[in-house]
């Protein structure tokens with residue numbers, strides 16, 4: 001795990017001290033709200049429906065057990081005993097009081113964390129694959145590059161006031177678990193024929209009001225040219241991105257309006273004119289950073305421990321957990337354990353302080369003290385010995401963290417919606433809860449197979465509904481919540497934006513509508529291996545529309 | 553400028569220090585209890601309230617002030633007309649307090 005150097009440490013401490021002073025001046029009335037608001041937003045402090053909300057960055061979704069324990073402490077000392085993990089791999093606290101936030105920022109700084117650039121029109125937290133470093137299908141670990149970009153983008157003088165926020169995601173694997181095609185810039189690590197590391201670069205992806213799948217701007221850029229090339233893209237955007245209309249200000253609009261070929265030419269033009277040498281990472285820097293991400297000292301083990309096979313045979317619930325939540329690790333005898341934060345009927349992405357403490361302890365005991373956060377709002381222990389899986393599962397069960405549903409229909413991405421969010425037009429969490437309860441039966445979930453439902457409480461699409469196999473968008477119709485359903489979206493390497501099925505549904509009808517769609521899928525599929533998305537691609541929307549609107 | 557009134561309205565805001573939702577009361581104060589709110593029933597009353605809020609000395613204590621429409625339920629209690637304000641008044645509609653494995657916690 002990356003550990004702050006003196007520069008980072010000093011910078012984060014200074015920012016916390018500055019914010020303490022700003023809060024004091026605000027509370028005493030020296031600063032007015034209009035002056036203070038941008039300052040608090042620069043430190044991740046939003047005002048939500050019931051209280052302030054503090055968004056803390058979890059760089060590329062990696063946490064140490066010490067950091068997670070500190071987040072747990074913050075949740076219980078200053079908040080209501082829980083935190084919410086977001087689709088940007090961050091954590092949000094829903095109830096901090098302004099007067100306490102300076103103390104919280106100091107507590108975060110104690111463990112090398114902060115809330116800087118979690119808001120505003122700057123480069124936000126760089127997100128990544130939650131299985132980085134250990135995925136069986138990985139070319140290289142993306143986290144050293146994500147860390148490099150974190151350092152490069154932190155308080156970048158040229159890019160601190162962009163037309164709009166800017167999100168970068170990076171993956172090192174063939175399977176895209178970081179939804180890179182729905183980011184302003186998406187990077188995929190590749191090796192060229194000489195074995196040299198480089199990046200495929202996508203640009204102009206995004207969700208929200210105008211969903212767009214990113215377009216490829218470069219099929220390969222070498223590591224040396226990565227930062228200069230990012231500068232060229234961001235400079236083109238900074239100069240030409242629209243500032244007159246907030247809804248047209250993201251880079252996706254610029255790329256769309258110019259066309260990718262023109263945009264590429266513009267970027268290349270800027271790129272050629274750059275003093276690249278100056279903009280490159282200092283020599284040896286990536287090697288220095290990479291040392292922090294070296295894989296732990298694994299034991300030499302046999303794949304498929306006999307203990308594991310025995311426990312699976314003896315315990316059906318554990319077997320279901322292994323089938324759903326445990327993934328292949330690149331090291332024999334080890335596994336990746338995905339911890340679902342989507343208990344049946346629970347609040348997607350929430351973890352209580354006690355649960356965070358348990359996960360931190362389990363990470364120390366079984367996974368080299370490291371935890372990952374996924375953009376699908378779950379947690380990951382990335383280095384668990386297969387022979388420890390059964391004990392680990394028992395401990396998870398005691399903490400009510402054993403839900404065996406990763407990738408299944410009840411593992412929904414869900415934004416906070418109208419239960420917390422000032423921008424919301426409808427609630428999302430209760431919809432997720434109803435769907436979750438409807439599909440609670442494990443054997444039915446197994447029968448359905450992988451199916452991703454994603455729910456947003458407004459057009460801003462923090463719940464990635466456009467990328468859901470089934471997407472649900474909450475809207476307001478004359479003061480009543482209603483929900484639009486889309487089909488066929490996907491956030492992986494075959495990224496696609498879902499299509500709207502037809503008229504919306506009331507809050508009480510949504511779960512039933514999903515039920516109808518799922519039944520129709522089961523009828524239509526040619527075999528169990530034909531996924532929901534495959535069926536939608538093969539038959540189109542019509543059979544689903546018929547099933548759904550037959551009675552209307 | 554007087555707005556066209558859409559119905560009975562009250563003013564809400566959030567406490568600067570704590571962030572809690574409050575309502576403007578008849579005694580020119582802020583209360584977390586919606587029932588204490590002073591109700592404007594006409595354009596003129598709404599403008600008057602707005603000016604009063606602007607002029608009070610503890611103006612700085614409350615942020616994000618705006619009016620919204622209320623109705624009365626069958627018992628005569630004030631109820632926000634729109635679901636957004638109902639949720640703001642009552643808190644999240646989900647059981648965020650009793651989430652799994654929280655028995656060891658002292659929730660604030």
Ligand code: SF4
Nearest residue numbers: 415421424457458462
């Ligand atoms: S999608 Fe809308 S409702 Fe949901 S968190 Fe984002 S802004 Fe809020």
